[in-house]
Amino acid sequence: EPEVTQTPSHQVTQMGQEVILRCVPISNHLYFYWYRQILGQKVEFLVSFYNNEISEKSEIFDDQFSVERPDGSNFTLKIRSTKLEDSAMYFCASTPGTGPQPQHFGDGTRLSIL
C-alpha cells in the first residue's frame, strides 16, 4: 500500500539554525498537510497546501515557517531560526482530493532543538 514517507526520522539542531523537514506524499495525492505534536500533547494543524500554494494555515504557522513543493514528489517544511519550543514531532499528510477523506500520515520527524 502506498505510504507517505518522511525524512529524517530524527533531526537534532542547534537553536537559531534553519531546518528543513522532507516529505514524499503518496504519488497521486493532490493535497498536502503539516501537523505538529509537542511531546505528550495533541496533534495540531500547521498548514495545508494545494496547487502550489497554501490553502490554509494556523496561528502557529508564522513567518518562521514556510512550505514548498520543489519538484513533483517532495513537500518540505522549513523552519528558520529555530527555537527550543519548536521541538516536537512533525507529521506530513496527504489526501487524493478535497473532501473529508482520511489523511494518510507519514511516520513523522522528531525535531529536537538544543
Place this chain on the structure above:
Amino acid sequence: AQKVTQAQTEISVVEKEDVTLDCVYETRDTTYYLFWYKQPPSGELVFLIRRNSFDEQNEISGRYSWNFQKSTSSFNFTITASQVVDSAVYFCALILGRGRIQGAQKLVFGQGTRLTINP
C-alpha cells in the same frame, strides 16, 4: 469554532477487559466528519475509522466498535476483549464538511487518551 474533547487522559485496564474511549465534539456546521486515529508507541498515526454527520449507524470492525450519537455530540470508541497490542494513544478528530478554502480540510484533534492494556 470546532473543538474535540477527550476527557479521559489515561485509561489502564487488564487484558481481555472491554474499554470505551469517549469523544465529544463541538461544531456549528451540519455537515462534518469524525475520525479516530491510533498512535502506538512507535509514534505513527494510524487511521481507524471515518463517520459522517448524516450516518448515525454504529459500526463494528472485529473487536472495535463505534457509537455515534448526534444528540449528545459524541463519537465513542469501544474495544472489546482488549489486548496488549491495543496499548496506544487514541485520538478523536473532526473535519468540517465544506472547506472554506478549497483544500482546507484540516483535522482538529482531541487531546488523546493514553490506553494501557496490562497482561
